[in-house]
Amino acid sequence: MKQYWNRFFLKNGIGISVYLLIAMLVWLGMLIMLPQFFMFDFSFRFNLPPADLGGPKDVYTLSHYKYMAFGSEQATDSYNVVDVWVFVRTILTAMFVTLFDLALCYPIAYYLAHVAIGGWARLMVIALIVPYWVNELLRAFAFKIMLGTTGIINNFLIWLGVIDTPIEFILENYALYAGLGYAFILLMIFPIYNAIESLDRNQIEAARDLGSPWWRIHKRIVIPYAKPGITSGCTMVFMLTAGALAAPQILGGPSSLWFTQIIYQWFNQGNNWQRGSAYAVFLLFSTIVIVLITMKVFKVKLGEVSR
């Protein structure tokens, strides 16, 4: 260990070494671990007026988690119907969006990495990136305008004569799915693209030469090779979709609630940060557990993902 540090300082010089260490500590400690730790701590405390903080009433409690599962004590239902179902729906929708993005992005990533050539590929990458220069909120509003009952898509379909009455994209949550699907598409494309790009073209040709049809080449050669990229893409899209706020806020129908919106409400309208923290901690841990289980099922190791 001491040797390792000596080498680290020798290699980088004192100035850069100290900078690297401080930067890493600030990044890991202050920006990641500390906020999460406070959130975690908060979630086990009562929502007390400032005067009682640190007093005899300020003790640890599981009441917020209990509330999330079973609702208030006056409620007649045996569990917290609204919040639990919003959670389940959020997770299922996030899974669906992830799979949808994967199905959409894998062919694009493959095309970019192995079919498109030179300038054309670069142009396509730019075309993918440029829309993301626009703010996330603006993009969500743009979707809302496009998909509204008098939006361009409904008008176009009516003009074509495909439909008589406008489709309620927003009311039926199609706008939400579309917005969420689009929001993190780049985070799916690029990890897969990176993984596929380093695949030796000769392997694809060798498989073809041995008689393989195209789908088997993907099943046996390309997808296994791209698995780490697919995993990291899916993980990011799933985590970020489940934790998205802007798109559900703007594009969600009036009857649909996203779990993050409940968290937001506890923090802002309910003025109950402790309960909001409990909900947020639960969302974080449950998504991590889902990701780990999925990785186990598909036999991906954590180390491969960061490759």
Added chain:
Amino acid sequence: MSADVQLDNVWIRFGDFVAARDINIHIQEGEFFSFLGSSGCGKTTILRAVSGFSEPSEGRVFIGGKDMAGIGPNKRPTALIFQNLALFPLMKVWENITFSLEVAGVGKAGRKKKADELLELIALSGQGDKLPSELSGGQKQRVAIARALCAEPDVLLLDEPLSALDLKLRQHMRTELRAIQQRVGITFIYITHDQGEALTMSDNVAVMSQGKIEQVADGNTVYDAPETSFVASFVGENNLFEGKVTEISEGYAIVDTPSGSLRARNAKHNGEYQLAVGDDAFVFIRPESLKFVNGATHDNQIGARVKGHEFEGSFWQVFFDVKGARRTVKLSMVNDGGDVGHDDGTDVKLGFSADKAVATPVGELADET
């Protein structure tokens, strides 16, 4: 099963660049055929046209008498061994070998059985459950061969498969490849820039330069009777003299060069003598056919000054300045325990027989392009 391969007036163009021009070749079934040429000469392009990864711009490819136009690589009776082998890194060795059977829908038991057979053929029995990354270079090489053979191709195509190996292993694999070819009896088409490989393994060699075929013949003929100046200068080493033909007689040409008048065989091309009186010509003589004149008479004699010598174990290499020759002249003599016998800086006479020398029309030289 084995099949013959025929290329009829094949041209392959990439934009303005002509990668293969007017290729006409008939490779017999069961033959070990090599394309020999330096990189960029179009040999890999031809291989890809035979395997189906690219289509000729003009002309036709026949395998086993069947026109291959429009037939993809997965439907052709060929298997290709890539330069970098292209083993599937995430599949076990036995899965690699039997991938073609998996494609054909053969069950796991059948595939395992076939894999065991092939592993035995390539002397890797019991190693089927390893990953390719756990094998040595030569073992990977053999797995690639087994994978190709497993598809039971009529024609096996090899794209410089030995170039990544070290010298010893390369020489060993030459013998092994030749032995495997004779055992399975199918047509091998081998691409290489290494003349040693081409000459030792092949029944016939096509020497290529800049997209066209210079000569097709067996190894001996290519070495002893080159048809063009490119072949003479590309295959093996050759001393070069340049001059004008003054006389033609019964297969020989007399060429007047600044180093003297030299008599040499008139090179044939497509069965016809190429030189006539008045033509500009190159005369080639191999270093091992060049002798010191010690009383005996030779068809040709030239004056030379010894410039230096190198000891190469079984050979001495002696270098000379020759008046009018555009390059240093080289002589190799067997080391029989003595020394060269001539000090550096002395004037000597060198001689050679007309039968050992070849005269070709002036043309491209392999080492001057």
